[in-house]
Amino acid sequence: MTDPSPPLVRVMNLQTGEICEYACPPAEAVVCAHEQHTRGNWNTADYDFSRVETNLWTYTCGDWTALRREAWAGLNPLGKTRNEVNYPALKFR
Numbered sequence: 164m165t166d167p168s169p170p171l172v173r174v175m176n177l178q179t180g181e182i183c184e185y186a187c188p189p190a191e192a193v194v195c196a197h198e199q200h201t202r203g204n205w206n207t208a209d210y211d212f213s214r215v216e217t218n219l220w221t222y223t224c225g226d227w228t229a230l231r232r233e234a235w236a237g238l239n240p241l242g243k244t245r246n247e248v249n250y251p252a253l254k255f256r
Contacts, residue, residue, distance in 0.1 A: 170186075171184040171185065171186055172184065172185050172186070172187065172188070172189045172192040172229055173229065174189075174192045174193055174195075174196040174227050174228065174229045175227070175228055175229070176196070176200070176201075176226050176227055177226050177227075177228055178226040179226070181200065183196050183199075183200065188232075189222045189229040189230065189231060189232065190212070190215045190217070190222045190229075191212060192222075192229050193215060193222045193223060193224040193225075193227045193228060193229050194210050194211070194212050194214060194215060194224045195207070195210065196224070196227040197214075197224040197225040197226075197227045198210050200227075201225050201226065201227070217231070219231075
C-alpha cells in the first residue's frame, strides 16, 4: 500500500533560521510560510502565489526559501548533475 500524501517540503527563514514543513509543492510552501509566519495571515484564499522568485536551485518568497525538487534529486532543471553544472569541463562517470 502506498501513502497518498505528498512529501513534506521543508522551508527555512534565512534571517531567523526558523524551519517549517508543508505538504504542498515548494513554490507554494514558501508563500505559505511567508504569509503565515511573517505577515500573520492564515487565510490561504488571500495568498498571492505569483510572488515566488525562483532560480536554478530554490524558490523564495520574502526571507523564506525551499529547494526545488530537482535540487533534491541532485539535478537542475536542465537535467545536469550538480558537478556538471559547477565543473562543466570535467567528465563524471
